Amino acid sequence: MPINEDEIEDYLHAKKLHQPLFGIKSKTMKVEDWILLDRQILRVIKLTLSRSVAHNVMKEKTTADLIKAMSGMYEKPLANNKETMEEEQALL
Numbered sequence: 001m002p003i004n005e006d007e008i009e010d011y012l013h014a015k016k017l018h019q020p021l022f023g024i025k026s027k028t029m030k031v032e033d034w035i036l037l038d039r040q041i042l043r044v045i046k047l048t049l050s051r052s053v054a055h056n057v058m059k060e061k062t063t064a065d066l067i068k069a070m071s072g073m074y075e076k077p078l079a080n081n082k083e084t085m086e087e088e089q090a091l092l
Contacts, residue, residue, distance in 0.1 A: 008045055023064030038063050
């Protein structure tokens with residue numbers, strides 16, 4: 001069963017692995033360590049996605065880019081639904 005975005009974020013915060021979600025590298029962290037951490041988090045998130053969602057974000061190479069792509073996938077349908085509802089209300 002796929003895990004939703006909030007559950008992923010909660011899990012990563014609990015494990016203190018949330019920095020890659022926002023693309024924020026600690027000043028004290030080595031670049032090599034940051035790249036490894038980002039890849040690990042990216043893999044964890046991709047493993048939790050449904051196949052249809054994973055297919056749409058497989059090209060993303062960083063956690064921050066993956067989160068942006070997923071947000072864009074869900075924001076567009078919500079905006080379209082709101083627009084449709086407003087049009088239907090105007091007809092009433």
